[in-house]
Amino acid sequence: MTKHPALPDNIAYWVGVDGGGTHTRARIRNQKGELLGEGRAPGSNLELGIDLAQRHVLGAVRDAMTAAQLPDSALARMSAGLALASAELESCYRDFLAQPLPFAETRLTSDAFGACLGAFGGGEGAILIAGTGSVGLIFQGGRIRTCSGRGFPISDLGSGAWLGLRAIQQSLLCHDGILAPSLLAVRLLDHFGRDQAALVRWAAQAIPADYxxxxxxxxxxxxDEDSLAQALLSETRDQLETLIGGMLAQGASQVALLGGIGERLRPRLGHLPLVTPQADALEGAILFAKRKELPCLHP
Structure with a gap:
């Protein structure tokens, strides 16, 4: 945790930030818990660059401040809970907190732990986020354990990036005549002007959010009843089922399934003990700012 040297105890606002691979969201509440404003910015996954992540975090907070009609000086009166992707990596965690930050207090944790705190009202539980990336987290006995979430393409199974990559791979096989013709393949290859060299150039520069x-x-x-697309969704469902099953085997009694991909595939996983989250990751980030007894990723 870092403190602003001028106003270490003068906290007027709680701010929660949830940063993933595609979006960063911020929420500001006053000391009474009243919602003042919310803001958005591009993704702030720490692995994509510490400076970039900090810029997008502050961009989302300033956007929320604009909505709340707060002056710039309010930054120094905020206790910030930042739940950012890749904060579980110690080098990313420490490099981010080594940067100057304008808040009165800053506590950093992973987007997964922020989501878990929100989903279970600050209590223990287990979550699987399947958004641009994917990560599972079990908070049990005061300890945090994670699975997957090591970054695309070596990990993040069942994520949007993983699904996008598989769609491109299979579409190229359709183009080569290895797989049957597919509406999905036609749409994807048309997007690249049916120029395979253009697709290869794009892939050389693409980040997870692009996939x-x-x-x-x-x-x-x-x-639209495309068989390739239906098979890819079944693959993705199977990946999520594998992750959830592994978390249950490690002691989780129930799991909150989160993220855009997770929410859309939830009906296909109804046989598993899934629960509806109590609140979102922004509320979890605010709880992390408030409750100093919650475990720190890297003490």
Whole structure:
């Protein structure tokens, strides 16, 4: 935790930030718990760059301040709970907190732990986030354990990035005549002007969020009864089922399934002990700012 040297105890506002691979969201509440404003910015996954993440975190907070009609000086009166992707990596965690931050207090944790705190009202539980990336977390006995979430493409199974990558891989096989023709493949390859060299150049520069943008295309094509898209959704469901099953085997009694991909595939996983989250990751981040006894990722 870092403190602003001028106003270490003058806290007037609680701010929670949830930062993933695609979006960063911020929420500001006053000391009475009243909602003052919310804001958004691009993703703030720490692995994509500490400076970039800090810029997007502050951008989301300033956007929320604009909505709340707060002056810039209010930053130094905020206790901030930041729940950011890749904060579980110690080097990312320490590098981010080594940067100058304008808040009176800053507490940093992972987006997964922020989501878990929100989902279970600050209590113990287990969550699986399947958004642009994926990560599972079990908070039990005062300890935090994670699974998956080591970054795309080596991990993050069942995520939007993973689904987008698989869609492109299979679409190329359709183009080569290895797989049957597919509406999804036609749409994806048309997007690149049917220029395979352009697709290869794009892939050389693409980040997880770029792959994740194709995940909704798979859902749309599945709705249009495309067999390739339906098979890809079944694959993704199976990946999530594997992760949830492993978490249950490690002692989780119930799991909150979160994230855009998780929410859309939840009906296909109804046989598992899934629970509806009590609140979102922004509320979890605010709880993390308030409750100093909650475990720190890297003491």
């Amino acid at each position: 994740g943008r194709f995940a909704p295309w798979v859902f749309d094509a599945a709705t």
